Amino acid sequence: MGLTSETTVYVVAAVAAVCVALLVWVWPRLASRGVRHVLGRLAAIGVTQVTIIAAFACWLNSSYQFFGSWGELFGNVDTAPVGVTQAADHTGDGSIGGVTVKGALVQPAGDEQLKRVSGLPTGNPAVNGKVESVKVIGRRTGVVDPAFVYLPPQYFQKAYARQRFPVVVALSGYPGSIFNLAQYLRVSQTAGQLQKSGQMQPTIMVMIRPTIAPPRDTECVNVPGGPQTETFLAKDLPQALKSVYRVGHDASAWGVMGYSSGGTCALQLTMRNPHVYTTAAGLSPDYRIKDDPTTGNLFGSGLGRVNRVNGHDLMWRLKHLPAPQVSVLVADSKHGERGYPQTLAFIKAVKAPMRVASILPESGSHNFPTWVREMPAALKWMNQQLTFPQDVVPRHVPKKGNSTVRAEGTETKKPTAGTRK
Incomplete structure (x- = not known):
């Protein structure tokens, strides 16, 4: 699933909803005063809050595209191929x-x-x-x-x-x-x-x-x-x-x-x-x-x-x-x-x-x-x-011997309306 895909948003939102439901269901069982139950309540609240925030963050990122991929989110980006230089x-x-x-x-x-x-x-x-x-x-x-x-x-x-x-x-x-x-x-x-x-x-x-x-x-x-x-x-x-x-x-x-x-x-x-x-x-x-x-x-x-x-x-x-x-x-x-x-x-x-x-x-x-x-x-x-047309693309015409020559007068500058003064 892509970071910005709607599927990711729906899945994370569903996980958050499940966590909220589980919190409501298990809360009575964690109502005792023991250390274990207190820690359980804190953990349940923490997990629920994290999933809710994650769902909101995924929706916000999907809407505004702050990060386009999981790699970008974690600082891993593409590098150019070796042969590009x-x-x-x-x-x-x-x-x-x-x-x-x-x-x-x-x-x-x-x-x-x-x-x-x-x-x-x-x-x-x-x-x-x-x-x-x-x-x-x-x-x-x-x-x-x-x-x-x-x-x-x-x-x-x-x-x-x-x-x-x-x-x-x-x-x-x-x-x-x-x-x-x-x-x-x-x-x-x-x-x-x-x-x-x-x-x-x-x-x-x-x-x-x-x-x-x-x-x-x-x-x-x-x-x-x-x-x-x-x-x-x-x-x-x-x-x-x-x-x-x-x-x-x-x-x-x-x-x-x-x-x-x-x-x-x-x-x-x-x-x-x-x-x-x-x-x-x-x-x-x-x-x-x-x-x-x-x-x-x-x-x-x-x-x-x-x-x-x-x-x-x-x-x-x-x-x-x-x-x-x-x-x-x-x-x-x-x-x-x-x-x-x-x-x-x-x-x-x-x-x-x-x-x-x-x-x-x-x-x-x-x-x-x-x-x-x-x-x-x-x-x-x-x-x-800005100038337009700024210049023209050189035109080449075929010549004998499989070589090419530039057509005469094809490289010009022709400022017209909109030319920068």
């Missing part, structure tokens, strides 16, 4: 489902979670688009992380067959999952509706979690001697996507967004790696990363610790380092969220050539209903920053 780049057409390419950095994954998401496109992908369930393999880090990839209808249409598409990477909070991004934040559904109505250019949406070493919250930090989260998200992930999908190769075609700690990560990645991501949207973010019980020691010790801590403090970076040439959007509610004053201070601290936009509703909480309200505006704003 030798994998060559691919120029595939994105048709991942059902096909496993040895050494590919993006592999098909089970769709158990995907089947539970409502409102996903179905039918002809050239008309409705498609969402794929994959796992991304980090060539440098050895990380294997699940992801959902939304491909717009244009990706499958002949008129766009040689176009590369802009990309928005959507990050979950902690201990969130890609299921939360798809089901509760409704990333692909919202993007699909905006694109269909002409309010957003055709864009590939990649839903992934920054928690690469569950259950530890590594934020977006390269932990000394530990998980290299920043490297995975800033180097491995773009390389893997470029090797399989027709995505833009220039940073102007790449954006990253997220909610809660995922929003923190989006801002961190863009400001620290402007050559990879030029646009970010943080919904209810923090502006510095610090240690807590879920993260452990993120920055190590010794003389380098202070520099590492400061490097992940965005306010410190704005004050002491040159501003990167990026565009960021931040969202926080005036009433109902604790980060509003920090968000105002961040907006005030931004200086050229960096640009900042904001979504500041009068009220809202640190939850999905608030972020869902902010999503359309955030995506439309990001759409205005």
Whole structure:
């Protein structure tokens, strides 16, 4: 039984119900004052409480997908195949489902979670688009992380067959999952509706979690001697996507967004790696990363610790380092969220050539209903920053001697509407 399956929830709930019934049945027999009977009562209460809590925890995890498997729950995660570091780049057409390419950095994954998401496109992908369930393999880090990839209808249409598409990477909070991004934040559904109505250019949406070493919250930090989260998200992930999908190769075609700690990560990645991501949207973010019980020691010790801590403090970076040439959007509610004053201070601290936009509703909480309200505006704003078409796929034509030559004039950059200024 999978950790997130309904069968597991029902079985654990049934065990809890049986324990409650047994407690009621045996309680009169444990009513004496002897030590043995007192210990029996304590044990019966303890077992019953544990099973009830376990049933509730299984239901909660099944609903929100905090941990996707038993292995993740106990800290055992996949590692990349040995041969991955030798994998060559691919120029595939994105048709991942059902096909496993040895050494590919993006592999098909089970769709158990995907089947539970409502409102996903179905039918002809050239008309409705498609969402794929994959796992991304980090060539440098050895990380294997699940992801959902939304491909717009244009990706499958002949008129766009040689176009590369802009990309928005959507990050979950902690201990969130890609299921939360798809089901509760409704990333692909919202993007699909905006694109269909002409309010957003055709864009590939990649839903992934920054928690690469569950259950530890590594934020977006390269932990000394530990998980290299920043490297995975800033180097491995773009390389893997470029090797399989027709995505833009220039940073102007790449954006990253997220909610809660995922929003923190989006801002961190863009400001620290402007050559990879030029646009970010943080919904209810923090502006510095610090240690807590879920993260452990993120920055190590010794003389380098202070520099590492400061490097992940965005306010410190704005004050002491040159501003990167990026565009960021931040969202926080005036009433109902604790980060509003920090968000105002961040907006005030931004200086050229960096640009900042904001979504500041009068009220809202640190939850999905608030972020869902902010999503359309955030995506439309990001759409205005990213270039499309970013470039075109080189076309090769056959030549005598079984060699190929690139067709003349097939590698161009053609900024149009939505081009980042």
